[in-house]
Amino acid sequence: MVKSSNDAAVNGTGDQPDHSAQDVLIVGGGPVGCLTAFILGRAGINVTIIEKLPTTSDSPRACGYYGASQFMLNELGLYDLIRKEGFMTHGLCWRKKPTDDGKGGKAPGEMLAIQPLTSPDDTEFKVGAGLLNLPQADLNKLFLREAIKTGHVDIEFSTELVSITENIENGVRVVVRNNQRQAEREMRATYLVGADGARSSTRKALGLPFPGHTWPERLISTNVLVKNEYNPAWQTFYVLDRVHYTISTPLQDPVIGKTTLWRYTIAADPEDDRPDEDLLTDENIMRHYENVMPGPRPLQVQIQQRASYRIHQRLAPTMRRGNCLLAGDAAHANNPYGALGLNTGMLDADALAEALIMVLKENHPTTVLDIYSDERRKVFQFFVDPTSTQNKLRVHSNDADTAAQDDWFFRMMNDPSKLTLKQVQEMAKPYNEDWRTNIRQIVADKQ
CATH class of the missing domain: 3.30.9.10 (D-Amino Acid Oxidase, subunit A, domain 2)
Incomplete structure (x- = not known):
């Protein structure tokens, strides 16, 4: 396998290597795609990322990461690296x-x-x-850098998904386009991961709707x-x-x-x-x-x-269609108030990569991928969507002069001494226990 330690692959310049087949093809070189690639790469799984932009995005997006993400990043050996670059x-x-x-x-x-x-x-x-x-742009670069260091990950910039021509148990065939050369070619992989954002070409190619509202x-x-x-x-x-x-x-x-x-x-x-x-x-x-x-x-x-x-506020009806899977904003979208978006996407990457490792390296049945889809959709439906919705409404539906008295959440935050231990535990549970999905434990519990 040709790895992306070369300048052309890292910087998106020059001719890209023509890989005929990979274990996993990831569409989207944002933080969710690159984190997924890192976890897979460190497990020895060969991954190619395609990203339609000529380099990683510098658009002003997310920047803060909660405890659930911190524990996950620490387990992966990434927390200290981020802490060193961030604050x-x-x-x-x-x-x-x-x-x-x-x-x-x-x-x-x-x-x-x-x-x-x-x-x-x-x-x-x-x-x-x-x-x-x-900042998300810096986090993205860090994830990509560490993914490439595994020796099992490369990336092709200025390359986008055109169509999915085959999606069967044995693998996936797609047509991709290099936007610099305006040239199309076929790529093959055992699994395809769509981590290409809310306007996901992967989700559209799979014919999946994106119900919800704007x-x-x-x-x-x-x-x-x-x-x-x-x-x-x-x-x-x-x-x-x-x-x-x-x-x-x-x-x-x-x-x-x-x-x-x-x-x-x-x-x-x-x-x-x-x-x-x-x-x-x-x-x-x-x-x-x-x-x-x-x-x-x-x-x-x-x-x-x-x-x-x-x-x-949107959610795809499934995060798995055959050997194609969705993660991050490609699968679900929520407003940014409360910083639940990228955190949720990174926790998707954690769960999805672990599920793929179980299938590709440990001979688990592919139903593990259905568990990934179901469990991550539950997290969005019962925690991320309602919580982010109320976070947004709280900042513009209340009169600022009376909000501290009218809103139960504000009253509670201003006098936490009135909370019982049980109430504190109930409020913390979604963030500390439910947000992250332990695929291995769920599979073990079902056996």
Whole structure:
């Protein structure tokens, strides 16, 4: 097998190797696809990833990873690598919009509720404590780098899935196109994994619908350099607003007095029908910053990246069709409030890769792949979808002046001493126990 330690394969330049067949072909070189490839590669399974972009994406997306993902990454030997490149935060909070600071600028808005993920004085951050932070673009590169190091993974950039021509028990045949050369060719694999996002070509080629709904508003996501004037204990914060609700989170460790990178994601008015390019002008973005960003005025910020996108709540009717499987946003999509999207996709990768290892290396029946599909869909239906939906509604359906009293969740977060141990355990269970799928244990329990 030709491995992707060569510049052409890693950087997406030059001619790509023509592999006639692989154990697993992964469509989509994002973090979910690359993590799946890493887990398979370290088990000695040969994997080729195809990615339609000329390199990994730098689009402003996810950045924070919860305890369930941290434990999984630690087991894979990836946690320390991410921790070295990223940083830790203690939790998140909800605020009103910034207010006049009496100096011509704006102070952070009144805090309505806090969701601690560890104690505010925690400096050690053992695995599972706090929020592990690294922008998705950097996480993606790390996963790909480590996957290639296994010696069993390579990647072909500027290459996309055209069609699935055969999907039988013995394997899958597909037609792919190299977008640089505009040349098509056939590829074969025993299994195909579609990790190619919410607009998944794999899901469409399999004829699978994507039922659910699209929210009416678009989100304006920006990476912006901001001088840190304040030292909040809870750096990630939501700003409540009926229309232009916002989430802000650091992308670099926010040191007071230094300028670091932040993510500000602001909802556009659902009635605003201007094209994306108008939403993403400096003038429009700065107008939103004026309402939601604390700090001296005039604002002295530098917008580094910007994107506008729709948000969805959708789930495919199955994550397996024959020898083709789906993972991440290709299978399910949810709004980003609460950071459940990429975390869920990474936990898909964990479960799917383990299921494929069991089938390809340990002679388990292929029904293990049905268990993967059923169990991960259950996680979305009973935890990710309703939780992310309520997270979103909470930031724009409540009046900011009364939310701390009206919303049971805010009241609970503001006075956790009133919670019984049983209530705490019940609230933590979906995050700590249900979110991740132990395929091996489930299969053993069924025997």
